[in-house]
Amino acid sequence: MREVAVVSVGYTRVSEHWEKSIKGLFVEAALKALENADLSVRSLDGMYVANVFAGYLQGQTNLANVLADSLGVYDKFAISIDAGGASGALAIHEAYKDVAHGVRDVVMVCGVEKMSETSPQEVVSALTSVADQEYLRYTGITVHSLAALIYKTYLRRFNKKQEDVALMSVVDHEHAITCSHAQYPFKLSVEAIMSSAILADPIRALEVISPSDGSAAIIMCPHEKAKELGLSHVKLVTSQIARDKFNLMERDDLLSMKALIEAAQRAYNSTGITPSDLSFVELYDDYSVMGVIALEKLGLCGPGEGVELLKNGEVKLSGSIPVNTFGGLKARGAPLGAVGVYQAVEAYLQLTGNAGPNQVKNARIGLTQTSCGFNSIVVINLFEACC
Amino acid sequence: MREVAVVSVGYTRVSEHWEKSIKGLFVEAALKALENADLSVRSLDGMYVANVFAGYLQGQTNLANVLADSLGVYDKFAISIDAGGASGALAIHEAYKDVAHGVRDVVMVCGVEKMSETSPQEVVSALTSVADQEYLRYTGITVHSLAALIYKTYLRRFNKKQEDVALMSVVDHEHAITCSHAQYPFKLSVEAIMSSAILADPIRALEVISPSDGSAAIIMCPHEKAKELGLSHVKLVTSQIARDKFNLMERDDLLSMKALIEAAQRAYNSTGITPSDLSFVELYDDYSVMGVIALEKLGLCGPGEGVELLKNGEVKLSGSIPVNTFGGLKARGAPLGAVGVYQAVEAYLQLTGNAGPNQVKNARIGLTQTSCGFNSIVVINLFEACC
Structure with a gap:
C-alpha cells in the first residue's frame, strides 16, 4: 500500500x-x-x-x-x-x-x-430523515429525544451536572472566535446555554448544532x-470505520458506543499511535454530551472523566489535548455531509502550521472523529505532520 | 490484484x-x-x-x-x-x-x-431530479424531451424509421415472456408501440421505461x-467507468456518446475480449433508441446499423448476439438504482446455466452496460463463466 x-x-x-x-x-x-x-x-x-x-x-x-x-x-x-x-x-x-x-x-x-x-420544520424533517423511517420516525420520536435519553443516562450514571457537560459548547465557541470560517464566532456562557429553550429534557437549544x-x-x-x-x-496515516446497531433501543447500553471504541482502537493499533501522542482532536459533538462521551471513548480520559478535562481547561488550545480547535460542530458549524471534510481541513491547517490564531503549538498528530446516528457509524482518520 | x-x-x-x-x-x-x-x-x-x-x-x-x-x-x-x-x-x-x-x-x-x-407527477419529478436542477430542470426541459432530441437526430442522420428502432422494445418484451422476475412479461408489437401516446415527439409511451x-x-x-x-x-473480469459531459447541449454531437465508447474500449483492451467474443449483452435501453445506439457504440455493428441487427433477429436469444436476455429495462423493468445489479444477476444466471427458458446456449462471456444521463456515466462490467 x-x-x-x-x-x-x-x-x-x-x-x-x-x-x-x-x-x-x-x-x-x-x-x-x-x-x-x-x-x-x-x-x-x-x-x-x-x-x-x-x-x-x-x-x-x-x-x-x-x-x-x-x-x-x-x-x-x-x-x-x-x-x-x-x-x-x-x-x-x-x-x-x-x-x-x-x-x-x-x-x-x-x-x-x-x-x-x-x-425550521423542513430542517427538522430532513435531520430526522437520517433515522429509520419505518422503525423510528413514524412513532414520532425525534433525534433530539434520543439524544436526551443518552444525556440523562450520562448525568445519572456518573453523577454529573449539565452545567459541566455544557462546557463542551462553551469551549467550541471560545475557539471559534478567531476562526474566520466559523458560523458562530462569539463567546457563549454556561448561563446562556442553561437559560436557552429546552428541546427535549434536558437538552438546551444552545448545546446543539444548527442548520x-x-x-x-x-x-x-x-x-x-x-x-x-x-x-x-x-499524511493521512489511517482511516478506520466501525458500525454499531443503528437503533439505540437495540443496544445493550445507551452509553456503550461500541463503534467509537472499535474504530479508535483499530486506528491506534494499526499505527502504534496512542491517545497521549495526539496533538489535538476534532470531535463530533452534535450534542454537547456526545462530545464529552467521545473524549472518554477515544481514551483521552476514563469513564465519566470527560467533564473533568473540560473543567480543567485541558481541551483548550493551550491545554494538554486541544479539542475542536476551530469551534467544532457547535460553533464552526455543521453542514452535515461536509463535517468530516471540514475536520480534515482543520487537521491539515494545524499540521502545516497554517492555523493562525488557532494554532496548536508543535502540532504533530491529529485525530478526527466523525459519526452518524449516535455513533452507529464512526470514522476515525489520523493525520500526521510531515518533516 | x-x-x-x-x-x-x-x-x-x-x-x-x-x-x-x-x-x-x-x-x-x-x-x-x-x-x-x-x-x-x-x-x-x-x-x-x-x-x-x-x-x-x-x-x-x-x-x-x-x-x-x-x-x-x-x-x-x-x-x-x-x-x-x-x-x-x-x-x-x-x-x-x-x-x-x-x-x-x-x-x-x-x-x-x-x-x-x-x-405520476411525483415520479416524473423524481426522474428529473437526476438531471441538473439549476441548469435544466428550472427551464422546464424534461428528460423525455432530451431523449427526443437524440431520437430525432438518430432517425435523420441514418435515415431510419421509428418502427425499426422500436423493435428494441419488441425484443425486450419477447424475452420477458418467459422471465419470472419481469414486470411486463407480455408480447408487444410495433403497431401497439406506434399507436401509443407521444411523450415528446417522436417518443412513444411504449418504448420508454415505467416506474x-x-x-x-x-x-x-x-x-x-x-x-x-x-x-x-x-468471474467479474473487469469493471470500467467513463464519464462524459452531463448536459447534452454542451456536447459536440448528440450522438457521440464518448463515455460509452471509452468504457467499452477500456473493458475490451484491459481483457483482450472483443465484441465478437460476447455471448450476450445486457444493454441500458431506457429509451428504445438508446438501446440501438448502444449496440453500435459497443462495437457490435457499425454506425447506423443497430436497426439491422434488430430487423435480422440477431439480438434474439437464438441470434448471434442475444441482447437483454430477460427483457431489459423496458420489459423486465427498471427500478432505477437497482438496474445495474439486475443486469449482473442476469449475467450470473446465464453464465452458470441457470437462465431456464431464457438460457443462451454456450454462454461464456457477458457484458453489462449501465448508464446515467444519456451515457454521461457509463459502467461496463464483463462477466465470464468458470470452467
Whole structure:
C-alpha cells in the first residue's frame, strides 16, 4: 500500500449562504483547493462528493455528476456518498483506499450541504430523515429525544451536572472566535446555554448544532507524488470505520458506543499511535454530551472523566489535548455531509502550521472523529505532520 | 490484484410492490442471495447499497445504514451509492475494487428502488431530479424531451424509421415472456408501440421505461475463496467507468456518446475480449433508441446499423448476439438504482446455466452496460463463466 497525503484544502465559511446555491458552494471550495496547490482541474483523477440532503431538500439526486460538470471535470470518476453525519469522513475513507491501493493518483473529496432556504420544520424533517423511517420516525420520536435519553443516562450514571457537560459548547465557541470560517464566532456562557429553550429534557437549544450551509474540499495523492510536486502536505496515516446497531433501543447500553471504541482502537493499533501522542482532536459533538462521551471513548480520559478535562481547561488550545480547535460542530458549524471534510481541513491547517490564531503549538498528530446516528457509524482518520 | 467472483444472487420480481416497503424489498433480495450461497449474515465483510430516490420519494436518507441494520449486519461496512441509473453498476465497481485490492473478502452489493406509492407527477419529478436542477430542470426541459432530441437526430442522420428502432422494445418484451422476475412479461408489437401516446415527439409511451419497484443483490468474493467454498460462480473480469459531459447541449454531437465508447474500449483492451467474443449483452435501453445506439457504440455493428441487427433477429436469444436476455429495462423493468445489479444477476444466471427458458446456449462471456444521463456515466462490467 502507498502512503497517502493531503496536499491541499479549500473551504467556504460555514454560514447561512442565502445567496449561494449548493453548486456555487461546491465550486468555491473545490476551486480554492485546486488553486492552493496550483493544480488544474485536468490533474484530478476522480472525486468523491459527500452530501446528505440534496435529494431531500434541493430535489437534486445524482449530485456528484452534476457537480463534477459544474467544475469542468467531464471525463473523470465522480461518486456521491451519503451516510448522514459520517458522509464526509466516509468519502475520505473511500478516496484513501483508491490512493493507497493505486486505483487513482489525485483524488478530490468535497463535502457540501445547504440547509438554509428551508423552513425550521423542513430542517427538522430532513435531520430526522437520517433515522429509520419505518422503525423510528413514524412513532414520532425525534433525534433530539434520543439524544436526551443518552444525556440523562450520562448525568445519572456518573453523577454529573449539565452545567459541566455544557462546557463542551462553551469551549467550541471560545475557539471559534478567531476562526474566520466559523458560523458562530462569539463567546457563549454556561448561563446562556442553561437559560436557552429546552428541546427535549434536558437538552438546551444552545448545546446543539444548527442548520448550516458550507463546503469543504481536500485533495489527496500518494505521499511520494506530494514530495515530487513539492506541495506542503500532511499524511493521512489511517482511516478506520466501525458500525454499531443503528437503533439505540437495540443496544445493550445507551452509553456503550461500541463503534467509537472499535474504530479508535483499530486506528491506534494499526499505527502504534496512542491517545497521549495526539496533538489535538476534532470531535463530533452534535450534542454537547456526545462530545464529552467521545473524549472518554477515544481514551483521552476514563469513564465519566470527560467533564473533568473540560473543567480543567485541558481541551483548550493551550491545554494538554486541544479539542475542536476551530469551534467544532457547535460553533464552526455543521453542514452535515461536509463535517468530516471540514475536520480534515482543520487537521491539515494545524499540521502545516497554517492555523493562525488557532494554532496548536508543535502540532504533530491529529485525530478526527466523525459519526452518524449516535455513533452507529464512526470514522476515525489520523493525520500526521510531515518533516 | 485478486480475481473477483460473483458467488450468489438474489432478487425480487420487478413490479409495483404496493404491499412491500423499500426495506422489505431489500431484505428479500439480500436474504435470497445469502441463502443461495448458504452464507450467513456474519460472513459479510461489507455491503454497498445502490439507490436513487429513497431521500426524494421515501424521505429516507442514510439508506445503507438503515438497511444494514434491518438485515442484522450491525458491525460491518455499509455505504450508499447514488449515480442515477448507473448506481447499481457503480456499486458493483466499488465492491470490485475492495475485493480485487484485498480490502474486503465477502461483499454484498444490493440495488433497491421503490417508485410506486407516488403519483405520476411525483415520479416524473423524481426522474428529473437526476438531471441538473439549476441548469435544466428550472427551464422546464424534461428528460423525455432530451431523449427526443437524440431520437430525432438518430432517425435523420441514418435515415431510419421509428418502427425499426422500436423493435428494441419488441425484443425486450419477447424475452420477458418467459422471465419470472419481469414486470411486463407480455408480447408487444410495433403497431401497439406506434399507436401509443407521444411523450415528446417522436417518443412513444411504449418504448420508454415505467416506474418500477424491485431489489437485486449479488455477493462477491475473491475467485480463490469461491473455489475453496465450492460455490458455483462467475468471474467479474473487469469493471470500467467513463464519464462524459452531463448536459447534452454542451456536447459536440448528440450522438457521440464518448463515455460509452471509452468504457467499452477500456473493458475490451484491459481483457483482450472483443465484441465478437460476447455471448450476450445486457444493454441500458431506457429509451428504445438508446438501446440501438448502444449496440453500435459497443462495437457490435457499425454506425447506423443497430436497426439491422434488430430487423435480422440477431439480438434474439437464438441470434448471434442475444441482447437483454430477460427483457431489459423496458420489459423486465427498471427500478432505477437497482438496474445495474439486475443486469449482473442476469449475467450470473446465464453464465452458470441457470437462465431456464431464457438460457443462451454456450454462454461464456457477458457484458453489462449501465448508464446515467444519456451515457454521461457509463459502467461496463464483463462477466465470464468458470470452467
